[in-house]
Amino acid sequence: MGHLGRRARKKKKKMTTESLTLCHESRFVELRRWLKERGFKSKLLIPAHFSDTGRGLMATSPIKVNDMLISLPERCLLTTSTVLRSYLGEYIKRWKPPVSPVLALCAFLIAERHAGSLSKWKPYIDVLPQAYNCPAYFSDEVINLLPSGLRAKAQDQKERVWELHSSAATFFASLQPLLQEPVVTVFSHDALRWAWCSVNTRTVYMRHPQSPHLSTELDVYALAPYLDLLNHCPKVQVTAEFSQANRCYEIRSVQGCRKFNQAFICYGPHDNQRLLLEYGFVAPSNPHAVVYVDLGTLKLCFNDWDKQLPQKLLFLKEHDFLMNLTFGLDGPSWRLMTALRLLSLKPEQYACWKTVLLGAAVSKDREEWTTQTALMLCKILLGESSMALERLSHLKQGAGSSMTEQLSVVEFLRREEQAILGHSQELLGL
Structure with missing residues (x-):
């Protein structure tokens, strides 16, 4: 990772396309094989390392205006429905008061990462970052260097993660029958922080019906393997939505993309303070700065x-x-x-x-x-x-x-x- 975060690093030197390709790395080979088994077959975008943004997706063919950038089948998405159908489902369904959608997703990510080679989601877990540059990971010394308004929000983020872990302790304890190790070592604060940042930085917006087994907080999260490798560019325009007809999460490019160039999406018209707070990176030449x-x-x-x-x-x-x-x-x-x-x-x-x-x-x-x-x-x-x-x-x-x-x-x-x-x-x- 470079010095500006996962998606936004200053360009140091121009490298050839061949040297950037990551599609032959074992973890990406396994990820694409796993996705193919779930119905994702596109070869339009391949993982690559770019000198200015780090890891991203490269177009293997020209992408025209309004072309489909990526279409990820519903079976590839990790949502609360996925969690409720899993081995965690019975524990969540009987827990009172109901856990939040975010906590359900976090618990599943922690459990799956702990399962290692036994995890059905291992190919996805393996390509997730081991840590994040969100303020939840910042020391107080680093937080004190932020502008005053952002400093308060960063401190609040750290406290929210601590409070979530503390309030979830009894729920996590109920999952002990699933584990051979003490639950406190598996569902630690560090583990929850990693899972919370994974959900907060990588989910796409997808409205779900209210589940009677979860709290009344809005359930609008979907982790989208491979799609979440797309980096942010504030000047790019795309359309993104879950297609009820195709049962896929679809992103279309409004502007198109040249062959062998990096394909981008835009998270919204966010200034760099918000990008740092929510996603852990800053964007050079951000018109919203x-x-x-x-x-x-x-x-x-x-x-x-x-x-x-x-x-x-x-x-x-x-x-x-x-x-x-x-x-x-x-x-x-x-x-x-x-x-x-x-x-x-x-x-x-x-x-x-x-x-x-x-x-x-x-x-x-x-x-x-x-x-x-x-x-x-x-x-x-x-x-x-x-x-x-x-x-x-x-x-x-x-x-x-x-x-x-x-x-x-x-x-x-x-x-x-x-x-x-x-x-x-x-x-x-x-």
Whole structure:
């Protein structure tokens, strides 16, 4: 794995197509044989290693606009229905209160990985990552290097996995009859973290009927072997859905793909903070990349003597203008500048708030104040980013391969942040 995560690494050097092919590796041979037994026969895409993204799928023939990229039969999908039909089914069905769809899938993945050569899903388990770059795997030192808003979400992710493991302890204990080893060693926190990240990063959206044996949480998960080797590109367009007629999960390419090029899909218009949080990677040249301004940073731009600040912030909150305040590739967002204009208002100008919400300027001096405050925000955020990069540089010294990978992802995010803020400063200074 390279330094930007599974799907997004800087290109180092161009390699020949022959040297990239992975289809002759034993684990991929076994995976394709296993899939063929379940009805998947396509040879359009083969596994390969790409210098810029790592492992992915290569097109062996030209893919035209609206051509089928991949069609994976229902028998190949791992869903809660699969779990309920398995040896775990009777344990889940009699457990009260019912377990969640996510926990059912996690328990199955853990049990199947533990089964080793006896697992019917071994060919798929063998190609899953051994660990992930999601924040659930981050140490506190690495989490503290993240931007403040993302830092809180990353910590929350770690805590959610711990809480899930703790709350599931008695359910896991009920599975002891299936095991020869103590259940606590098989269904450990590390095992659950791996399974949870596998589900969270690799499932495709597929709505399932509500099962009476599971909790009422939405069941929209399907692990899709081979299909999940497709990497993310924010500029690619595809259509993806489960075909009721064909009983297959189908992805069609909107733009097509050249022969011997990597075939991509798009997970959605996500900025790099969300990609890191949800999938454990960042995407270079991401058109959706932004830097967030949180409330704590916003307050640093105001003096204590501004007695109207609490009322102004309450007003912004009531009108949903304290969230998603960002700097992007084209400078400060409309929402950020509108929020700053509202904060700039003097008491005698409060009657203008409706026109400000519609994008109108108030006065020349208020516009200057707004621009200067936006510049101040840039300076504050750049300072935080520089301090994080300095601490990151020290942590890299002597770090193991796993932490080095995590630090490299955070470093890319922070350097992208600096580039966006630097460009915003230039635009605001014009």
